[in-house]
Amino acid sequence: MVKGDSTDGEEADTFTMPFRPNRAQRRFISRLWHRNIILKARQLGFTTLIAILWLDHALFNADQRCGIIAHDREAAEAIFRDKVKYAYENLPEEIRDRFPLARDSAVELLFAHNNSSVRVATSMRSGTIHRLHVSELGKISARFPHKAKEVMTGSIPAVPTTGILVIESTAEGANGEFYHLSQRAEALHYTHKKLSPRDYRFHFYAWWQEPNYRMDAGLVHVTREQHDYFDQVEVEMQCTIDLEQRAWYVATQEADFPGAPERMWQEYPSTPAEAFQQSSAGRYYAKAMVALTKRGGITSVPELDLPVYTFWDIGRADGTAIWFMQSLRGEDRFINYYEEHEEDLRHYVRHLQDLGYVFGAHFLPHDANHKRLGDTNRSTKQQLQALMPGQKFTVVPRITELQTGVNLVRKHLRGAWFDREACAFGLERLRGYSKKFSRALNKFIDEPDKSNGCTEGADALRQWAQAKESGLFNPNDDGYGARAEPEEEEDAPDWRA
Structure with a gap:
């Protein structure tokens, strides 16, 4: 059981519900590799998915260390409380009885039956980490470059080639560790080269791939220029963006990011390149x-x-x-x-x-x-x-x-x-x-x-x-x-x- 809502993508009133992967999550699971880069739109639930995967791995495999790195302490506490611990506490009682806790702290669950653990923190350096998720590396790179360097030099090398590493983020400008890793992974993707265990597999999830990102087209006026933009995306990404999806995009941009198109590109990218694109509007230099x-x-x-x-x-x-x-x-x-x-x-x-x-x-x-x-x-x-x-x-x-x-x-x-x-x-x-x-x-x-x-x-x-x-x-x-x-x-x- 997880803390969920009535839709896969949009935020809504939360309640306890069985965890069922949405479309983007199922696609990711089917393409999971040793090293993974996820460039994505907002609210697709990847942190929830990976917290569940790590918890499942720790419960059924002995002596495993599973970790999640968040961009700040507040985010780390929220992920641990609402994703990891909440999921464990809502397992059926008979399952929890079989998998008791040896330690339950504010950042870690350590299981008594097999010495495996799930930990959430802002950095991890000590020992081997068999499963590691770096959440919002783009944010870490932009706001705390020293922490990004620590992740790259300390945390990531702690994951063996037999383990699994997932780096997931929305974009935060055309620079920093997440940008460079994404560019390298995307380039490898288009070469169709067979990946080694140390190569990153590129995963991109655009806003138009989320079925819930749509609304009544009769409520929103979409200009000719905006239609041209969507038509261009359809050609580039070989996809179809219907009128209800177009209406949702325009309404979201006008309500949440007026005058800041780069914020929309960053939070709800249509293409991988657009995620890192910056508008010159309002920029001094x-x-x-x-x-x-x-x-x-x-x-x-x-x-x-x-x-x-x-x-x-x-x-x-x-x-x-x-x-x-x-x-x-x-x-x-x-x-x-x-x-x-x-x-x-x-x-x-x-x-x-x-x-x-x-x-x-x-x-x-x-x-x-x-x-x-x-x-x-x-x-x-x-x-x-x-x-x-x-x-x-x-x-x-x-x-x-x-x-x-x-x-x-x-x-x-x-x-x-x-x-x-x-x-x-x-x-x-x-x-x-x-x-x-x-x-x-x-x-x-x-x-x-x-x-x-x-x-x-x-x-x-x-x-x-x-x-x-x-x-x-x-x-x-x-x-x-x-x-x-x-x-x-x-x-x-x-x-x-």
């Missing part, structure tokens, strides 16, 4: 990034025997981003990017020291001069100076209008170069930096959308453009790139508040 790419500004940028300058954004909540740049004959050459969340300044200082660079200067956002109430009662700049004695820290003055800073970034990007690998995540942040969409006004407003995690990376690069424009950054002077700071002025209104 869409044209600038296209121009940067066309002129070859994203390339292999070698690290030179020159000072390295850093440009920071220190988030008010939990995110900090740092760009690393060298200057050669007037060229600004970005050689690295780093972003982390929920860490204090000591973490970032350790990271800088581990890189082994010789630093010229560090450029901080305007509020780095503000003293912060707490244990130290010191400003961010003062704390960094104490952690990195002898280093030069320059605070970039505040601008009164965000658009001024955006225009400066666009201007100076024309002479900048970025390493395609070391800066890939930062470049993705620049591409994703966008305006907030107002549902009330039905348009984008001139305010950054902080919900997608791109503001820190974009704001850090803006410190570079503002420092260049104001003359604070000059790599040819005796100050290793940083001129004396102007006297601090009274704060202007904060457009980020």
